[in-house]
Amino acid sequence: MTERYLPTGNEMVSLPRIDQATAGIEDFTFLHMNYKGLVDVRGGGLPLILPFVETEGGQAPLCGLRWQRLGHWVPQFHARAGAAALTGTYLAPVEERGFALRLEIHNPTAAPLSLTLGVKGEWAESWHCVNEDKPIDGVKHCFQSPWNGGLVFDLRCGVPMFCFAPMADRPCRSTHTAENGAVQYEIGCDLTLAPGQEAALTLYWGLGFEEVAAATSAKEMLRQGYEAELARTLAWLGARTLDLGDEALTRLYNLNLFFCIFYSTGVTLDTEELVLVTSRSPRYYVSAAYWDRDSLFWSFPAILDADPPLARRMLEYVFGRQRRNLGVHSRFIDGTVLEPGFELDELMAPVLALERYVGATGDTAFAAEPQVQKGLGEVLQKLATKKASQADLYETFLQPTDDERVHPYLTYDNVLVWRGLRALAKLLPGRQDLACQAGQVRAAIGAHCVKTDAAGRPYYAWSVDLSGGHDVYDEPPGSLQLLPYLGFCSPQDEVYQNTVAMIRSPEYKYSFAASPIAEIGCPHAPHPWILSVANSLLCGRVGHSLAILRKASMDNGIVCESIHEVTGEAATGQAFATCAGFLCHSLRTALKGAAPHA
DSSP states (O other), rough: OOOOOEEEESSEEOOOBBTTOOOOOOEEEETTTTTTTTEEOOOSOSSSBBBEETTTTTEEOOEEEEEEHHHHTTOOOOOOOEEEEEEEEEEOOOOSEEEEEEEEEEOOSSOOOOEEEEEEEEEOEEEEEEEEEOOOOOEEEEEEETTTTTEEEEEESSSSEEEEEEEEESEEEEEEEEEEEEEEEEEEEEEEEOOTTTEEEEEEEEEESHHHHHHHHHHHHHHHHHHHHHHHHHHHHHHHHHSSSHHHHHHHHHHHHHHHHHEEEETTTOOOOOOSOSSOOSSTTTOOOOOHHHIIIHHHHHHHHOOOHHHHHHHHHHHHGGGGGTEEEEETTTTTTEEEEEHHHHHHHHHHHHHHHHHHHHHHHHTSHHHHHHHHHHHHHHHTBBBBBSSSOOOSOOOTTSSSSSSSHHHHHHHHHHHHHHHHHHSSSOOOOOHHHHHHHHHHHHHTEEEEEETSSSESSSOOOOSSSSSOOOOGGOGGGGGGTTTSSSTHHHHHHHHHHHHHHSSSOOOOOSSOOOOOBTTTSSOBBHHHHHHHTTOOHHHHHHHHHHHHOOBBBBBBBOOTTTTTTEEEEESSSHHHHHHHHHHHHHHHOOOOOO
16 A cells, blocks of 8 residues: 655654554654764654554554645644544644644543543664665663653764654653664653543654753743744745645645745754755655755745745855855765766756846845855856867756766757856856857757758757757756746747657657656656646646646655656655645746746
């Protein structure tokens, strides 16, 4: 059976695996600069945190679980637990170093109910996640602390590595045991509910470097109070929520917007810096690392739409820690190289994101800051080394899927160069000459990248080699469908229309034209891509795209890399946070008339 999760989180802590079937929290994650990635704290035989209700007859199973989200982001369940009715809410308050689990129980019967309400769980493992997951060697400790009047959990490797601590808003008893390197625990309070009576227990889980930091993080949320933390978080979410005039699409947009915000950006535990990543969920197969393209072409536009100050902080990180390796395949969150290999689209991504930001906000002062100007100059220097000797085209080594090229000069990538040079002519003082250089690139694309089919119809090749070699191909992460969106041509342009017809025809292997879900894929993931659905929204295929989104379950409503061409369920790349942002921006642009990238 497919596991279904309801992720949530805030800037500091992610809960990527709340199990829809059990209501258990299987793990939580946080970012760590010194460890260059993500730390994932996991359960084992039991979930890490599992709500329970125990009566005289033993533990009552949670039956009839029904889920909703408050503010499109905060998961909440309603269930039966024996004769009682139980509600659970998973709140990661904004700007807090932790999360809360609120359990509310009601006695709907005509007789008193005596029961124990609480959580139990097992801390079995901690993993380091950057693309590949590796278990962390260290010693788990669990002990009673005066700082929170209860249990504290920490991992030590000579010195503390991290710590987490729960704190309850009513008196509880707790027990814990350790066996085979795992820690099992139980926290509960005994209640007797009169007929019709309700009671609540809130457990605040704080995170920190060591005992005091973790316990006081929990205590801060306790002092603020659950209702205040919930109201503040819902107000924050509400200020960024968008109504698309359709209940299902509004729900899809806002859920994925908040997934993008909280899973493609995050604040590190150790240095408290904002960083950008593909996904803070270890369910995504290349989690917790940085790609210029993913962060700036996909998540950035959606975040700029919803939260311009956060978008500026994203650019500060890019032109700060990440600046020295712009255009390199992928990097750790500290800016050092993870996977080498030059990608032309990634080199141009910071330029186009900055152009978009200045156009949306009018914040020319940011573009004029020394580190930004220096970064733009370095982009130009790197770009010059990639120019063909006999044409105004620029080569790449890797394609937008990160797979190796067939021919060195990609049409889509060179359209990005054309667009970027035009932007740089405005962003760099005294460099109006770059507009002329952009014109030369445009002419070179027309001269070298436009080919004709057997019937004499012109089309854009995917890539060329300047010696006649070329291929008919497309990739969802950098599609030729986006040329009008980038302002390069009109949607009615003959060459563009012929190109789209070729890559959407049944004869094209990855068109999936004969499938119930007819969207473009590629060998990297041979199924229809959600990025292709977003591309279609941006190039005018709105009805077609909305029909797919209405029938595709994806990853329990969260965007994934590709979906099965018949069922619409996730095929590859679950919990794809940056892609979630691009779908949101595309929906907003198509349905609300937001300014395209032109």
